[in-house]
Amino acid sequence: MIPEITLTAWQILLVKIGVILAIVPTMTLVAGYAEHKVMAHLQHRLGPMYPGGFHGWAVLLADGLKFLYKEDIIPERADRRVFSLATFAIFVPAVMVYLVIPVDRSLIVEDLDVGIFYLLAISSVSTIGILMAGWSSANKYALIGALRAGAQLIAYELPIVLSAAVVVMLSGSLSLVDIVEAQNWPFLIWPPGIGLIAFLVFTMASVAELTRPPFDMPVAESEIITGAFTEYSGMRFIFSFFFPEVANLVAFAAIGATLFLGGYQPIVPLGVLEVIPGFVWFTLKTAFMVFLFLWIRPTFPRLREDQLQKFAWKVLIPVTLALILVAGAWVLYAPEALR
Amino acid sequence: MPEGYFGQYVTIGIFAIVGTVLVAATLQLSRLVRPNHPTTAKLTTYESGIDPIGHGWSQSNVRYYIFALLFVVFDVEAVFLFPWAIVFEELGTAAFVEMVIFIGILALALLYAVKKRVLEWL
Amino acid sequence: MPVIERGDVGHVRERLDSDFGTRLKDLRINHGHLDVIVQPHDLVELVTFLRDAPGLRFRFFTFLSGVDRSAFGPEDAEDKPHPLEVLIHLYSPDHVLHVTIHVPVDPADPVCPSINRVFAGALWHERETHEMFGIDFDGHPNLSNLYLPEDFEGRPLLKSFKLPSRMVKDWPGAKDPEEAAAGGR
Amino acid sequence: MAIDQQRVGDRTPVHDPAEIAKIVSGANLETEQMVLNVGPQHPATHGVFRLLATIDGEVLVDAQPIIGYMHRGYEKLVEARDYRQITNLVSRMDWLSGINNELPLHLCLEKLMEIEVPERAQYMRVVMLEMNRILNHLMFFASFGAELGAITPTFFAFREREDIQLALEMATGGRMHFGFFRPGGIREDVPRGFFAQALKGVRQVMARLDQYEDLLVGNEIFKQRTIDVGVLDKEIAYNYGVSGPIARGSGIDFDVRKDEPYLVYDRFDFEVQSAPNGDCFDRFWVLVREVVESAKIVEQAIEAMPSGPIMGKVPRVIQAPAGEVYVRTENPLGELGFYLISDGDRRPYRLKIRTPSYNNVSVLPHVLKGQMVADMIAILGSFFFVLGDIDR
Structure with missing residues (x-):
């Protein structure tokens, strides 16, 4: 069908x-x-309706263009070098996450054999960027925001990592393609509860990791303006705050779809559904995750920083630790139920 | 040539460079079209609309430090956990029991931290 | 101790009359509220009494302010009111009673004891009265300006302080409705 | 507690080895206190309100409200205006409840001049006052949610406001500053369709409020953020003259409409809502429940609306006889009192305006001390205040 192209x-x-x-x-x-x-x-409102004509589809392009024309202000007392470097430290990892996500069986930029490890590592680099941004701004709100972000991101890194470990145990591989392949049975539901709890923990921790409401204290506008990015303006603001936030949102949705929802596999292994190409499944599952994240945002009020830490250390981490043990026992003593 | 195990990381390195260039290029483009009229007021640190009091760099509560320490402990655990997670099926019960003990010790540590009230914010 | 009926301001007058006797001048009932005139040195005692006395319990602090009466009434009136006074209003939520305390102070050297130890809510009110009328409150921890800039001169709410825009034309709305109805608008 | 003045003024990071050594050796291991300005240009303060907060980490060591950024000197200005003009001036104090601000002045005049207000005008006033109260409370419902990071209640509250807003606009032509009351009555009778629109508005609020309330009051996060946070003791509230929903949230069963009914409030069946704990949750709960009570009053008032004139017998020239009177009314935010001293002129000799927000906010340092920065915002949000009402 497709002519052989050698590149x-x-x-x-x-x-x-x-x-x-x-x-x-x-x-x-x-x-x-x-x-x-x-x-x-x-x-109960319409949202953007005018830019671009049809339901305001071009609103973000217009926004981006506006920011391109905005003055770039670096406060006098800020540490200029760190201030500008922070943008890169936040933006670049947000792009690099996409390298290892398997969109389809053979549609992946690099199928690393430690893919999941890479994913978890690279997605937490931006913490450093946020700390850089907050500290170099020499602004009190930025400093508080950065410290909150630091404490929050590391606290919620753990539930993510540990729930991913559960997935690794169940699938027996670190490669993301292998993990997806291992989910040709309903991973989420069987073995009973383990996958589902891990998925819930992952979703909650992702919301915190994305600093989205109800875990958006690091950028809580009613308390500390925009946290670490208070002093950022123009294109720099887009690159350090807005773009990475949404890019990470999609990335975490894709990771969730890959680790728990079976990535490019059909939701149930039925012959009829196999006709639909893998990337469609993947996109649908990612869209579902994105919607989940978007849905959470307008529903809840914001937690407080200490309540958030308590939730991570006293609920999520013990739960995932226990889950690892349960999953281990399951894999060892009831493996026939898995494969 | 970006091939094989090493090649994969060359791709990653190249992407890091591409990302960096992307940001730098857009910032440069923005520099071409945006105005630049710095004034003293604009360059002042923002503090709710009045002149800032004191400096923005201050020693902060050590509370954050304890959380960071706890994080290091558990992150190292995670590093141990992943290799084990792949192979424990072959190694069997002994490896599993070892991990149970390991996680048990960590859980005890966490319990200790809770009892010591270091997880309380105030 | 007889408990005072809801809204029975006459009893408050009797209570005050018997307990404070001659130290209070002119206990009047005005539109259902009790008006009391007390000298500055008796003020704190009176306010404490009003707050704590069982059956009275004026524990709700309504407001504290001042009045400059130096321009009150016709020029040649016989009994001129005291030119400057502190005005305190208290309310008894338990018995639905009001009392208005008038404290005449010397306009040449306006000093009045602060009641912030009795009613902490008076802190801001006393600051405001200080900057607006120039009345000093003895015992107030911090009488710095609440509203006006630190270098502002004059005491705005005194009658001697004229608004700059009113120096030329005393009152822009002086046109009578009667005139307006008859003539041009 | 005192801020190290030298450090505060010092803008450079520490480079001196001796000083670093001193810090490292533990002689100075305590954390530094930071002076944080919240306001005047801060997203969480409604208007130009400034809070000078001394924080240690995330804990408030001290908090001083600084006001006066929009002081307009109404107490002086009214002395140069006649009573007709003052109506529109005072409605700008608490801009969220314009029509409520107009009332006490007219009550003062009606008392001094002994004017009889016709029944229809009294009922009409009650309808408008209570509708305005609903508007005000919904506004704070929205903003409190927004301050706690819940964005959705804002939009819901604004949608509900719109129908009531429309009714008031039909009658008065204004949306914020109505200028509708006159000594002796109201400006003009309401247009056809007003009552239907008003009933539609308040019934909608009553029907939907429960759902909206669930968004916040029923939410576990909201409870964690507000219960036992920023407790205002009952006696302290009395001592500072705190009134309105804030006082009622501290267990003070105190409402001028019930205690000393003015207009025709004694003819309506409504309850004074109060809650015992004095924390942010209780203040908010009282605020929300009061919306329902107001809606009930509006319904009853419209049902019992008498016909007849809307203006009493008022002399051509509004000229209060010499005398003094203190009139207080229940503003949406608390007790609004006008102390009017008249010397028989067409202008007031002195008008002391006692606004609710002023006393309510003055208690803030007391409540804020020792709280966390995140709680500070919740507390500020639950001390429903309007800057114009503080600064006058």
């Missing part, structure tokens, strides 16, 4: 770069627009 490794790399550079901003724009619209409709 050199460098050409393949170029294609990969092109694909990622096309997909990541598009995903971000779509998710950002979805956020506007989903929230608006949940709140």
